[in-house]
Amino acid sequence: MLSSSIKRSICSAARRSAVGAAQRAPVSLRLATANRVVSSRTYASKVVQFTADSYPNVKRDERFSQLEDKDLEFFKSILPETSIIQDEGDLLSYNEDWMRKYRGQSKLTLKPKTTEQVSQILKYANERKLAIVPQGGNTGLVGGSVPVFDEIVLNVSNLNQIRSFDSTSGILKTDAGVVLEVADQYLAEQGYIFPLDLGAKGSCHVGGIVATNAGGLRLLRYGSLHGTVLGLEVVLPDGRIVSSLDALRKDNTGYDLKQLFIGSEGTIGIITGVSILCPSRPKSVNVAFLGLESYDAVMKTFVKAKNELGEILSAFEIMDVNSQILNEHHLKQSHPLEDKHAFYVLIETSGSNTTHDEEKLNTFLESAFENEIINDGVIAQDETQLKNLWTWREGVSEASQIGGGVYKYDCSLPLEHYYKLIDAVRNRLTENGLLGETEEFPVIDAVGYGHIGDGNVHLNVAVRRYTKEVEKVLEPFVYEWVSEHKGSISAEHGLDFKIRNSTILDKRGRDYFVQKAIVFTSQDTEYIAAARRGGSIQIYKSCYNSNWELIYVYGNNLNFGNDSEDHFVSLIYRDDCLHSCSCLGKVVIQNLSPILNENHTNDLSLLNYLSISVASPVSCFKLHPLHRWVAISGGKDREMEINDFYALTHFWKMKHTSSIEDLYLDKYDSDTKWVQDFLIIEATSVNSKHMNLVVASKFGKLMCFDTGVSMYPLDSLDIPVNKMFQLDDFKILCLDSFNNMNLINLRNFKVEQSWNDIETGPLASIDLQRESNGDFLLAIGGKDSIKCYQLEPQFNKYKVTPLKKFNMKKGSICSSISIITT
Ligand SMILES: Cc1cc2nc3c(=O)[nH]c(=O)nc-3n(C[C@H](O)[C@H](O)[C@H](O)COP(=O)(O)OP(=O)(O)OC[C@H]3O[C@@H](n4cnc5c(N)ncnc54)[C@H](O)[C@@H]3O)c2cc1C
Structure with missing residues (x-):
């Protein structure tokens, strides 16, 4: 009817x-x-918990300074009194997000009125290392517009002037803090329309929608902001102002830098002005x-x-x-x-x-x-x-x-799976006894809606209160479900705090895939360290119910490995410290003792993390077995270097010793070769950095060195090695680039035994471990599967027996493998 x-x-x-x-x-x-009778539902009111309390594993980066009186004096010298908010009550709305899920503890909000003032604030904050959170209309749905700790909020709502409008071309130039609806009403008077519309239009800013690359309700008709935004005025973190506001509709003279800022969520600059192409208003x-x-x-x-x-x-x-x-x-x-x-x-x-x-x-x-x-x-x-x-x-x-609150998920899915996500989540919440009509159930309902024209589904889980129980049932389930069904976990709302701090799998595994992972034990508890593409390292702790709980994430804010083109080549756990090294030569030593053991005190306790650069590119990185501050790395063109990271009182510094100890590997061979792996055969004493090395290059040679004697190989063998393991004092096992396994006798530096085609398909990772009976367990990870072999010493030889094959998800490649001894 x-x-x-x-x-x-x-x-x-x-x-x-x-x-x-x-x-x-x-x-x-x-x-x-x-x-169901709607009115029978019960709703609860709530006080928003501090984000820092809800996410105790997210730690304040201590490199940022605390706000001091002198900082306030500076801000007062450049801003009018009305642009500085310090009153606790007034700060509340700047500290809390729209969903009332995230709450920061900022003591200061600044509301500059001009681009020049934004520039002065950022320049000063950058020099003083004061953390800043850009804020627009504070309607973002992923917790990115509010602080987590004591960051200063830089709210742009006073940058609220329409700068110009050209009624012939339809180009609008406006301050970033103009509210979307205000801009649209202004355009309506001129016969034009803003090419984007969304439910938060009465509060969100033009700058905010650009910063989040919002999609909205009319993307189907007018396309994305990557097409309609013509130019931006942006203040960079060091205070420099860059402007492309006068950009033309067609301009191919160089890189289109503004695209970097569309959807960058305030991470690389503050947008202060926007130039956008607006269509005629439909009659x-x-x-x-x-x-x-x-x-x-x-x-x-x-x-x-x-x-x-x-x-x-x-x-x-x-x-x-x-x-x-x-x-x-x-x-x-x-x-x-x-x-x-x-x-x-x-x-x-x-x-x-x-x-x-x-x-x-x-x-x-x-x-x-x-x-x-x-x-x-x-x-x-x-x-x-x-x-x-x-x-x-x-x-x-x-x-x-x-x-009471809402868990929001903003996904893109192929249309055949679009609504199945909502059914799957509703069923899961019901099965777990969390969804129901009355107050004892934390979840009111799971609902689905969205822009079907763009394949964008919003899943809202309406709750009476936020609880860890609900969160655990939802995450990472939702992300894994979306990933499995070839979707995106962030269609239009962005990543920011919520997703960056989740244990997510990315769409098709591209952006966050694990590049290296190790298992380590501390105080009888097992942990996994997983280094993901993009630079973050996650630490998981084993729990009694054989689950793994994510307890700590670091990396993204340490400014290392952030480059998505970079790649973790090594993770080493030693003495409560996790050493990571990336291909571009970033070594970070992170002290995990506060996370693994609160009472732990050792000489590392003052070290939070140490970041060092070694000569790049690096393809393998190891620590001296006895001298824990000596690291050896090898990379392209047969270069190896030995670095000594040592302590000066309570500071840790790196001493670069490459000029003395660089090894020139096979100088006379003109082909480019990579040091693929090396073994430290004998490390004389804790006080000496000298050692015997066996170095393998890919598509090249296997060489042995005594670093105390010579920079030239003592012996060499033509064999293109991928990975090596030491079996006993005189025998090493090498897997070569053609999937053959070779046993080398170090006494005469000759191949003693060889097995062909040990693994078909690309060999991506390998681990070997001695078992208690003296045999070895070898695990080889390739495409789609992991294969295990047993190596049994028999007189002077080894017998190799295939043990088991584990199939993995089709299309996946095992990038890291680590045998756990139980
Ligand atoms: C009811 C409702 C409906 C919504 N519907 C949609 C929808 O249909 N489609 C959609 O895509 N989104 C939607 N959203 C979310 C959407 O992302 C935001 O509404 C909007 O894009 C954010 O603008 P804002 O000015 O409120 O930015 P904020 O929430 O203040 O900030 C969002 C992010 O951008 C950064 N930022 C803000 N301003 C600037 C700036 N000037 N320079 C640099 N960084 C900045 C912040 O640091 C933060 O990371 C909706 C939100 C609500 C509440």
Whole structure:
């Protein structure tokens, strides 16, 4: 039945079909849920916990300074009094995010009025090492707009002037702090429209949407900000102002640097001005709100709408019935459609000819009703009704969080899996006894809605309170589910605090895949250290129920390995310190003793972390077995170096000794070769950095050196080695680049035994460990599988027996392998 609150109904033929279809429609399980009495739900109010308390593993980076009186004096000298907020009550709204999930402890918010003031603040903060959080309208949904600790909030809402508008080209130049709706209203007066719209338009800023590369409701029609933003004015962290505001629509004279800032979430600069291309405001806008009984019907309607509405289709939004129940509770209005439907769709058309557009929409709807794809629907008659219908879509965000809070996930998925995510999560929450109608259940409901035209689904888990229990059931489940179904875990909201601090798998495993992982034991507890692409290192602790709990993440804010092109080549755990080395030569020694053992005191206790650069590129990195501050690394062009990182009182410094101890490997061979692996055969004493080395280069030679005697090899053998292990005092095992395994006798430096085709396919990682009976266990990781072999010493030889094969997820490559002895 059509809603009486909307005056103009869909034509009579369509209405008849709609009524008939509604009566005939099978009542699905979801409809049964929908019939719950909304008012019986109970909602709780809450105080927002400090983020630092909710995430105790996230630590303040002690390299940042604390705010001092002299800093305030400086800010007072450049800003008017009204631009400096210090009052605890007034600071609350700048410290808390929109979802009321994250709460920082900032003691200062600065609200500059000019780009020059932003520049002065950043220059000073950079020199003083004061942490800054850029903030726009504070409507972001991933916790990025508020501090975690005591960072200064730099809020740009006083940068709120429209700078210029060219009514011929449609180019708007504006301050970053102009509210989106204000910009759109200004454009409406000129006959233009802002090419993006979203539910938070009354609060979010033009700069904020650019910083997050927001997608919004009309991406289907006007495309992404990467296309419409023409230029930006940005203040870099050191205070430099860079501007491309005068950019032309077509300009190929060099790199398009502004693209870096679109979606950079305030990490590389503060946007102070935006130049954006705005389209003419459509003269005719129609909105239809439809009820459908299945996701399949939604898909059919979408395809039909694209085919039949073509160029005038400007939005196609989906909402499930549970999202509308939350909305009814929140808006306290009757729903536009009287009966409950499993799904609702909002279709918007925007064009220039009212009669033509209306006709097109009506024909489309009539045919959809007649074919029983849609069951009910209404069309807005005027601007007020149009806005009202949009409320039922835009209100879902707010409606989801008023019960106490909301866990929000913003994913892109192939359309065949789009809604299955919501079902999977609702089932999981129910199975775990967390979702229910009454106060004892933390979860009110899991609802789905979004921009189906862009494959972007929003999953909102509305809760009465935030609990670790709910979080553990949701994460990493949601991320893994999305990853498995070839989706993206952040379609438009960004990464920021929420996702950066999650144990996530990225879409298709590209961005966060584990490059190196080791298992280590401290105080009888086992830990895993996993180094991921992008520079972060995660420490997991083994728990009693054989799960692994993520207890600490570092790396992303230490400014090492951040380059996504960099690669971790080594992770070594020694004396409560984790040593990591990347291909670009960044060595970071992180003291883990405060995390592994609170009572632990040793001479490292004053060291939080130490970051050193060694000559790059590095392909292997190891520590001296006895002298823990000596590290050996090898890389391209046969270069090796031995570095000594030593202590001066309570500071740790690196002494570069390469000029004395550099080894020139096979100088006369002109081909470029990489040191692929090396073994430290004998390390004379703790006080000596001299040692005997066996060095292997890929596609080249195996050489032995005595670093105390010579920089030239004492002996060499033509064998292209990938990886080596020492079996006993005189025998080493080498895996060569052609998947052969060779036993080398160090006494005569000759191959003693050889096995062919030990692993077919690319050999990506390998580990060897001696068992208690003297045999060895060898694990080889390649594509799709891991293979294990046993090496049994028999007189002077070794017998190799294949033991077991473990299949991994198809298409994956085992990049790191570590045998755990139990
Ligand atoms: C009801 C509701 C509906 C929403 N709907 C959508 C939607 O449909 N599509 C969508 O994509 N998003 C949506 N969002 C989230 C969206 O990301 C934000 O609303 C908006 O893009 C952020 O703008 P803001 O000015 O509020 O930025 P903030 O929330 O203040 O900041 C967001 C991030 O950008 C950074 N930042 C802010 N301003 C600047 C600046 N000038 N320079 C550098 N960095 C800056 C912050 O540090 C932070 O990391 C919605 C949010 C709400 C509350």
